[in-house]
Amino acid sequence: MNRHTPAPPDMQHDEWTGPRPALVTLILLAAVSPLAINLFVPSMPSIAADLGAPYATVQLGLSLYLIMMAMLQLVIGPLSDIYGRRPVIYAGLVLFLIGTALCVFSQSATVFLAGRVIQSASVTGMVLSRAIVRDVYPREKAASAMGYMVMGMAVAPMIGPAIGGQIDELFGWRMSFVALGLFGAAAIIAGMISLPETNRYRGTSLRAQVESYRKLGRLPAFWLYALSAGFTSASFFAFLGGGPAVSSVYLGLSPSDYGLYFAFCALGYSIGNFLTGRYSERHGLERMMVEGVVVSLAGPLITIILFSVGIEHPVAFFLPLALVGFGNGMTLPNATAAAISLQPESAGAASGLLGALQIGVGAVASVIAGIIVGTDAQPIPLCLFLLACGFLAIVLTLAAVRSNPRG
Template sequence: MTSTAEAPPPIAKPSFIALLIAVAAVSPLGINMYLPSTPGMARALGVDFTTIQLTLSLYLAAMAVGQLIIGPLSDRFGRRPVLLIGLAIFVMGSLICLMAQGIVLLIFGRIVQAVGGCAGITLSRAIVRDLYGRNQVASMIGYVTMGMAIAPMLAPTIGGILETFYGWRASFVFLMAFGSLALLFAFLQLHETNNNRGAAGSARMLLRSYFGLFGSRLFWGYTLATSFVSAVFFAFLAGAPYVMIELMGRSPAEYGFYFAIVPCGYILGNFASGRFAGRVGVNLMILTGTIMTLVSVAVMAGIFAAGFIHPVALFGPMFFIGLGNGLVLPSGIAGAVSVKPDAAGAAAGLSGSLQIGFGAMVAPLVGSALDMTVWPLIAIMAACALFAIASFALVAKRRKAPAAG
């Protein structure tokens, strides 16, 4: 009992908050940093845009699978050792990408990067659940994610500049350096927060935890709403470089500068989650965010239908889609990891896996559907937004009764 009473104080330290932000930012950096380089990478490696999209979609797929393993491993062996090993693997994957001379080795390096990097985003959530009660988790995740969003906000801008002056490999030098610093920071600052490690026991017990989550309608409601809202964003990530650079004829650096609009909305949404989720409840935050997302996609469609073909037509509505993501994700994640607090790592891993897995599915779909117009991208984003609202019905019905844990 003493250990649980002593656990909260490190959270108050700015250095501990900065640690959670840094390790959670590793994987989003891996997604966003190199995106302005994808058309140039395709030309340099002699492949088409659909093939180069595999470096994104397989990265997301590897993240999805990795979180299924990392979450339960951290329940059994502790957050600290699993996080340190994951960050070391991310650095190794970045080095492989840097040295790659062909598309096959590059894709392999991206998969290694993803498996290691997802430890940060999964375990930062589990660490928060270790240290906070259910009603505080959404607020805390909102604040951590708000700080974390600065990294992907700056990443495409930095990546576009690096691509313009030094070529596409420079982005992987940056990722390797950032991952190494995050690893050192975690090694020096992170103490174990999972006081129930080992309780998960055997593989059979781990599977039992997953089956318990599989049978929870509440868990699925939170997770699917979060996953579909995320899929809107991932669809945009997959298609926007092509629309901006190939269809509109803009430069990678310009793409990077416009992209900074999107995380600004995400930061604002997470700030609102941090301030209000504890007071108004997670359901209202999720409902507001999903409706805002759908309306923003509809506005984007209307602007393009009116014949205004400009980056503002793409990135203006994306500010509000980012805001919607910031409202939905902290509350959806908090709800998912609070269904079974004794299996918070498994819940964080499974919900995160599905969230990223949906992105892995829509990314190649967008890559193959895009032709000479923006409409396949808008159609896929609209479908995901509609499914997010439909998924919320699972939560709305069940949350009338108080959740266990």
């Protein structure tokens, strides 16, 4: 059988025998996109002042980036299933470097936003690192490897705002994008050194890739796993969307204070991913998913109780909501591995579709959360919305577990 043609059904679950990519390489490739989201956020006022543009216009650099990320994930997977993981990753990162250069040398908000849109192509690394893990590891081991990978990748959004703010103060906002470009170049070099091509079934026609989406669309279990991941993420994205307003308006914290307290949530996410890496292979994907969504639900519930009895300290808001990050870290890698494992020969398409749904649901949740907190920025209404997202995640997770015979 030619290695560039699709494997027959009875060979689609054979064990990977080639060299495995270095985990640190996958972390670097996956971290470029989230770092590009977070690193420039503290510099948005500086960018607006320097380019002579309204702050709201510069803020589009974040929302347009997220929108393009969601859209690109629908095509990245199928392209990698046709041409292989490596060419698509490198093409995306080269586009990222081009977009980064546009941002560095931009003299207008229009050019800056165009650069941000092109930068979103870095999402190839984030999407295909998951597909690569599933290419080379069996189902349970894949969840464990994803847990460790995401734990390392989570460092980027944890430290990105702090690093970006320091670079801006010392050297100006453009140097933040220079740093992003250097990070992207390092990821490309690491991939060229230690990333083998892992897609054994590449070379299929576009029609076959469309058929892959049709097959995924006919799998109720896939939609349940994907929506479980989406509403689990929605709790976290809603916290990102409404938390800063509660921090600033209701609790009276400065942006730097918010960054420090937010570390609780990011640390919880890292710990959850560590536990996934440590125990998923032993305990099973479905059990870890269920435990994760229950933990996520506990966070906003504790905050509501504390604020209802008059304990309105920032720790009472941020520390319990660290459980949302903790639960996300337990649920998301396992849900991803389970969803992709339903059709391993279309791992790229499955990873892309799942990622698009996850970011799409999360983005909508962040907008709704911003509306809910309103001008008063009350924490309890925000936490009630987080509870609603968490409850839906539990329902969908239990339905996903029951729909899968392995569950």
